[in-house]
Amino acid sequence: MARSAAGIARSAVVETVSVIAGAIIGTLVAAIFGWLFLSLGFATLAASPSVYILALVTVTIFAVLYGYLPATPAVLGSLAVGILLPTVIAKFAFDSTETLATLLIVNLVFAVVALSVYRFVHASGLVRQAASDVADRT
Numbered sequence: 001m002a003r004s005a006a007g008i009a010r011s012a013v014v015e016t017v018s019v020i021a022g023a024i025i026g027t028l029v030a031a032i033f034g035w036l037f038l039s040l041g042f043a044t045l046a047a048s049p050s051v052y053i054l055a056l057v058t059v060t061i062f063a064v065l066y067g068y069l070p071a072t073p074a075v076l077g078s079l080a081v082g083i084l085l086p087t088v089i090a091k092f093a094f095d096s097t098e099t100l101a102t103l104l105i106v107n108l109v110f111a112v113v114a115l116s117v118y119r120f121v122h123a124s125g126l127v128r129q130a131a132s133d134v135a136d137r138t
Contacts, residue, residue: 018122019063023055026114033109038102045106050094058085059114066122075115082111 031045045051062078069077086107090096096103 014122015063018118019056019059021121022059022062022114022118023052025117026059026110027051027055029113030106030110034102034106038105040098040102040106054086054089055110055114058082058111059118061085062115062118066119078115079111082114083107086110 028046031040031042034040034045035042058081061081062074065077065081066074068074083104084107087100087103090098090103090107091100098106
């Protein structure tokens, strides 16, 4: 079944919105969690452009994993990438002074929230797209 240019454009928009929403909401929730429970500075986590760029790259990797893998391996791979990639980058590239355990906990929260938001927005967008396609056929 050949996809139309409009269908491809809709899919690209749904994917883009899903990635951006997952990155932003995941970062903000992780910053709030770190501020409330780990005594980290909220502004340190939520106001840095480098943190948002890292979040966008991480959630984009989620999208690639979901594009190429079945659901269960995609979830496991996404969680591993969502925890390990930001932890390694923060520890070595951003030269974070936080302990490894603190970074792992904050990035675990980020990974779970970002993946959940990405999947929710992506699924909602695909359902609306399918409903629109069915409505156009009738």
